[in-house]
Amino acid sequence: KGRRNQKGKNRGCVLTEIHLNVTDLDLGYETKEELIFRYCSGSCDAAETTYDKILKNLTRKKKLVPDKVRQACCRPTAFDDDLSFLDDNLVYHILKKHSAKRCGCV
């Protein structure tokens, strides 16, 4: 799916990474350890499926209330490996499903 995004219509939806301190995540941990946080961003405006096209058309013709139907969003389709770290009080913690591995318009 990731490959299709690069070649296809939704090339706007991509995996991006940023180097952070674990404390930047504001999850309540006290530690000096760091991580690479990967996230999905970009536009999914171009309708990817006939389903999306129909939704757009119906919304335009006011046959559907716009708020009730959602268009595709750029979201993780797979998550990165777990991250572990030792906090300032010598306790280990593990973060699961915290960072994206692949993105898609879903």
Add this chain to the structure above:
Amino acid sequence: EPVLSKGNNCLDAAKACNLNDTCKRFRSAYITPCTSSTSNEICNKRKCHKALRLFFDKVPPKHSYGMLFCSCRDIACTERRRQTIVPVCSYEDREKPNCLNLQESCKKNYICRSRLADFFTNCQPESRSVSSCLKENYADCLLAYSGLIGTVMTPNYIDSNSLSVAPWCDCSNSGNDIDECMKFLNFFQDNICLKNAIQAFGNGTDVNVW
């Protein structure tokens, strides 16, 4: 004031590990079993040991040794270094067996037997050599030492002030074998070859070996 307040080499090594996909993956892969308590135990020691062996097998020494053999100037650093192998699960036990009995259990296991033999071969001290090692090869000594992590002979640092290491055993109740037991234990605790090897890695002074 928390124990780990300032930066240090062991913290830098942990940071570097989590920025490397392989190191990050295998680190979490042992932290998970080594910190998960089961119904009546603090952890599943067998799974913790297996994941620790995998970590030292698969992760490049730059990262794995970086965390295990980092050089320290303060207690925040040495405490972090001591926690590398999650000693509460992988190292400590309710009772401390006699070292010769522990050696017997080690010899019953193929991996432990061969790795202990490697350790005695490659970390053999020799006072007359420049390196203090008979084999004159720090890398082989560190490889043999780290190879014991994840066996019943798993060693760790015993205090915060020195590079003294020992497996989880002592020489009480040795009877007539007290000398043999002390000789075994001192090969860990008071081994100039191993200490120099750890120091050389930590200081980055043994560059030609890496």
